[in-house]
Amino acid sequence: MLLLNVDVISERISNRKAKEIYELICRQTTVSKIELLEQSGMTVSTLTRHLEELTAQGLILESGFGVSTGGRRPILYETNPAYAYVFGLEISRTLSKLVLVDLGMTKLEARSWAMTAEMTPDVLVGLIVKEAQAMLAHHGIAISDVLGIGIGSVGPVDRHSGVILEPSYFPSKGWQQVPICKMLSEELGIPSMLDNGANTAILAESWHQRSQSFKHLLYIHAGVGLRSSMVSEGKVIYGAVDMESSVGQMIIQTDGVAPRDKSGNYGALESYVSLHAIEKRAKSAIKMGRTTLLTQLVADPEQLTYVHMMEALQKNDGLVVEIVTEAATYFGIGLANLLNILHPEKVILGGPLLAGGELFFQTATAVAIRKAYYYPAYQVVFSRGGLGEEALAIGAAVLVMNRLFKV
Template sequence: MNVDVITERISNRKAKEVYELITRQTTVSKIDLLDQSGMTVSTLTRLLEELTSQGLILESGFGASTGGRRPILYEKNPAYAYIFGLEISRTLSKLVLVDLGMNKLETKSWAMTEVMTPGVLLPLIVKEAKRMLAHHGIETSQVLGIGIGAVGPVDRVAGVILEPSYFPASGWRHVDICRWLSGELQVPALLDNGANTAILAESWHQRTRSFKHLLYIHAGVGLRSSMVSEGKVIYGAVDMEGSVGQMIIQTDGVAHRNQAGNYGALESYASLYAIEKAAKSALKKGKATVLVHMVEDPEQVTYQHIMEALKKNDPLAVEIVTEAATYFGIGLANLLNILHPEKVIIGGPLITGGELFFQTATQVAIRKTYYYPAYQVVFSKGQLGDEALAIGAAVMVMNQLVKA
């Protein structure tokens, strides 16, 4: 189903401008909208009436009086439509159902095991989406669409997941996911890489604040990044989501696990793979650690085991995580010295695993940032946590309403 059916819901360009102004504020008065839009009173009044009659906006009470009548306040109507947001990642996939205010109605997750091929997962997603709609009494006509944030590289225009690496299951190459889901659910489908959808979510969540340039990095099985400037995602000539992991931080460093990867790449020192590899090597060398009581074979060690050991303040776990975080901080400093974002949001399993990685990495990055302390950057784990990718996929669909 063509996404034009979303953009055509608001056919008037000026109406789109007014709607976007309203959506970026909790509530706003007509007087403020006049100042912000530069429109005449008659034009703005007509557009507000149109948007209200369509159910896109609501009159939400009165503002404070400045001497005359109290001004009417307007806000977006969250119940105008509903959106599905879908995350497709290497460790898990997640479906959320939200209203137009990005209020979550329900969520469902699936572990991405070796059996989770597209042929297995996609029918499960469709079945769950239909169940959610039935449970909440929502008709298909009320669904704006489904947004998908997936591991890259992806073809956003064609709606195809191209050739992602390191999926536990086979089959995740050249998956025509938008066409398939749109056909099964009878709603428009949009695709972008997960780092871009995550930063869209965080940017939308902080839309009333003054941050104009945001950098997002997802640290997990691999490293993924994206950037927003003035509320818009920055795109390169190709899908560059995973390129940050190929940043060379040691020219004579270790070989990348992928033959096409760079020697001494950041991802080889700061990722789930790198941390697990370091732990397995230490166990084989006979290093003292509580990990020996958790597995029979060093090759069985997982990131979860290392996190358990870290909670027990195991010296080896502390050493391994600190070293990975230090390398990550070096790579982060390189990005800061080039891009100079106002705020950096870091997410993913390496960040949610505990404070040690986040604190170590950000402290290293600050020490190696060239213009510090004149250049002050804000570091954050984000406001939406593990649901940022899926929520951001829904934001991507919502943004189509104001697209020209």
């Protein structure tokens, strides 16, 4: 994952076996010494020595005793959330968000900024640095107690060099070839790591659901574009290149709608399911004279936004219901294609389109289930996730925390 001086994070636990034990404890809420013996395959003396070392370092805590199975009650261990702190940063097209969390991924503070036409990389970095320093001062946290800052950004990104490459549709100029990790590390004096936002979101949800039995998770973010990622056995699946936005170029109608830009495919899913596509459909309908509450909310159809559409949807406006249902149906077809290829156990759906109410979510998931090839033998769980719209930023913090396990 990313670079610069991130090795100082993994060096906090110098022994490989100690890292293994710490990761086992992190992946569970509390765990007994007996369970750790079974899971690690270590001898009692080796496990005991490393547990004592981790406790002495303040990385783990003894949290009481478990239920006795005949002998002495086993000691329970858990991670120490106050050992260190992490910043998580989301950089998206509509907003950017900074969170400060402890190692239990409990949010201490958060701040968001709208991504306006004035929000260039330099402006945003300046705001982030000022806010991060204020957060640390407010909570009395020394910079030496901060592991680093993780960044989940709109892709494509080069996570190895820490550069945001050529993202589309940012409101401001200057978001091409941005060395975001270098910029933030130099200003804050802490390690930085980068991945695309879909990957950080699914890292967060996987962490949040770590006590559950799901091994294969798929995440789809639907907003300005479509972004996806997948976790298998707790690990993000990476391709040869950053694949974050490729799901939006899934062709669902070969002679369909033209792409928004020349690099896209005709009839691609994103041309039917995105904020731009839905707004475009509504603007066209208003110009054709369709009856709708939208004309009471905005005088000029070209000024229409998705926010206006959600306001009309709350009032059950017929046109908006029609447009959202149609988009959700296309989205469900795309989901079914992914189900039939990847067969995840659980699908987590996020982004503005999913936050707009039940209609989109219920329509899309119903279509996907009906078109899943092995249904009902193949049962998939759909969810909006447990972290909502903070998943991308918190997952960026998880990205940094995971570096502690790196050998």
